[in-house]
Amino acid sequence: MSQLSKVDYKKFILPVVVGLIIWFASPIKPASVSMAGWHILAIFVATILGCITQPLPIAGVSLIGITLTILFGIVPLDDAMLAFGNGTVWMIAMAYILSRGFIKTGFGKRIGLTFVKLFGKRTLGLAYALMGVDLVLSPATPSNTARSGGIVLPIIDSIADSFGSHANDGTGRKIGSFLVYTAFHGNVIDSAIFLTAMAPNLVSVALATAFHVHITWFSWLAASIVPGILSFLIVPFIIYKMYPPEIKDTPNAKQWAEDELAKMGKMSLAEKLMAGIFVIALVLWILSSFIGMEATLVAFIAVSLLLLTGVITINDVLNEKGAWNVVVWFSILIFMANELTKLGFIPWLSHTIATSLHGLSWGLVLAILCVFYFYIHYLFASGTAHVSAMYGALLGVAIAAGAPATMSALMLGYTASLFSSTTHYASGSASAMFGSGFIDQKDWWKMNFILGIVYLIIWIGFGSLWMKIIGLW
Numbered sequence: 001m002s003q004l005s006k007v008d009y010k011k012f013i014l015p016v017v018v019g020l021i022i023w024f025a026s027p028i029k030p031a032s033v034s035m036a037g038w039h040i041l042a043i044f045v046a047t048i049l050g051c052i053t054q055p056l057p058i059a060g061v062s063l064i065g066i067t068l069t070i071l072f073g074i075v076p077l078d079d080a081m082l083a084f085g086n087g088t089v090w091m092i093a094m095a096y097i098l099s100r101g102f103i104k105t106g107f108g109k110r111i112g113l114t115f116v117k118l119f120g121k122r123t124l125g126l127a128y129a130l131m132g133v134d135l136v137l138s139p140a141t142p143s144n145t146a147r148s149g150g151i152v153l154p155i156i157d158s159i160a161d162s163f164g165s166h167a168n169d170g171t172g173r174k175i176g177s178f179l180v181y182t183a184f185h186g187n188v189i190d191s192a193i194f195l196t197a198m199a200p201n202l203v204s205v206a207l208a209t210a211f212h213v214h215i216t217w218f219s220w221l222a223a224s225i226v227p228g229i230l231s232f233l234i235v236p237f238i239i240y241k242m243y244p245p246e247i248k249d250t251p252n253a254k255q256w257a258e259d260e261l262a263k264m265g266k267m268s269l270a271e272k273l274m275a276g277i278f279v280i281a282l283v284l285w286i287l288s289s290f291i292g293m294e295a296t297l298v299a300f301i302a303v304s305l306l307l308l309t310g311v312i313t314i315n316d317v318l319n320e321k322g323a324w325n326v327v328v329w330f331s332i333l334i335f336m337a338n339e340l341t342k343l344g345f346i347p348w349l350s351h352t353i354a355t356s357l358h359g360l361s362w363g364l365v366l367a368i369l370c371v372f373y374f375y376i377h378y379l380f381a382s383g384t385a386h387v388s389a390m391y392g393a394l395l396g397v398a399i400a401a402g403a404p405a406t407m408s409a410l411m412l413g414y415t416a417s418l419f420s421s422t423t424h425y426a427s428g429s430a431s432a433m434f435g436s437g438f439i440d441q442k443d444w445w446k447m448n449f450i451l452g453i454v455y456l457i458i459w460i461g462f463g464s465l466w467m468k469i470i471g472l473w
């Protein structure tokens with residue numbers, strides 16, 4: 001006899017109560033917001049809260065949200081179904097499948113072992129090497145969880161084990177804790193550098209189009225490269241001083257990597273094909289804005305090539321739950337956020353906040369918005385849910401205050417990448433790395449708070465100066 005799936009009904013209480021309060025508060029709604037706009041606000045807020053409390057997995061909560069939107073006549077069924085035709089969402093899904101090829105072929109592991117072999121003589125160099133693995137994979141792997149949990153973390157576990165450093169026996173601080181924590185922040189930084197390195201980046205870009213701001217893969221990189229390099233160089237050194245490993249030299253790591261590479265043998269044909277298709281995808285993404293090719297089409301081409309060459313099978317595609325999970329809940333959240341704009345709520349909110357900040361320079365307004373956006377993530381367990389809930393409104397405020405539209409869209413986009421560094425539940429990568437058991441929660445929160453300040457200084461301070469140099473304001 002089959003068992004009923006577990007549903008934590010208590011976690012529905014907060015979303016339902018808040019949703020109902022907003023729904024029945026329509027008599028006090030702003031005049032410029034339509035009744036449909038107000039009602040979808042109620043459902044959207046309830047859905048976002050449900051994504052945070054998670055009585056069901058986030059895709060299930062989102063499905064309930066769009067069902068209510070149709071049931072109450074806020075949006076016609078056919079219009080709502082168009083949500084699942086969002087090109088950005090399908091790009092993310094295809095790139096999830098692309099990342100599956102890295103893991104299945106072992107090519108991702110080979111890259112990691114090669115970095116350890118080349119740079120693993122000292123612990124700090126080893127940390128940079130692990131960050132380099134993530135950096136190389138990130139342009140074509142929008143699942144930061146897949147990179148950190150599927151490729152980098154298993155390598156760290158093996159290295160730590162070879163040095164007698166384990167999570168739960170008091171030996172973590174020998175080397176494992178430092179490597180896990182540094183690799184996590186490498187994942188955060190890499191996710192900000194490349195548009196296609198993290199799913200919320202693509203959601204930000206999709207939402208920015210509502211303000212007639214069009215960000216390409218190359219324009220995202222052009223503005224992120226300098227603060228990204230600064231973060232990549234500075235943050236590991238800060239961690240090394242703040243959270244030093246007991247083992248400073250790691251000559252055994254180089255030998256271990258050589259032994260593991262020897263076990264793997266020469267690159268297989270599947271790995272070579274994976275490497276070639278990865279390069280093709282990366283080049284096409286870089287050139288997409290120049291040759292008029294949609295970035296989503298590039299992702300489809302890459303997956304099609306993987307199928308045609310036999311690197312992955314159609315069963316691999318169908319079994320990639322992360323990809324189809326993306327199609328469901330990302331589509332719905334982006335659709336609902338866009339409806340808030342169409343039905344008048346986001347324009348009203350942007351105008352209201354802009355009015356409250358009236359008299360301040362646009363630079364100060366943008367800085368305030370980025371800092372607020374960063375720290376409010378302590379209340380969120382999903383970067384995409386956070387971006388869907390707030391990015392559009394904050395971008396509207398920045399533009400209304402006179403801030404350059406493209407600069408504002410990029411600065412808020414980078415902030416959305418970086419706020420995954422806040423808590424142990426801030427992103428899938430955070431959950432994976434924290435879940436390794438090498439770092440306790442107190443240290444995680446304390447050190448991340450310090451590094452959060454570092455990120456804000458680098459990306460808002462030096463980042464804005466770099467954007468001035470390249471002509472974004």
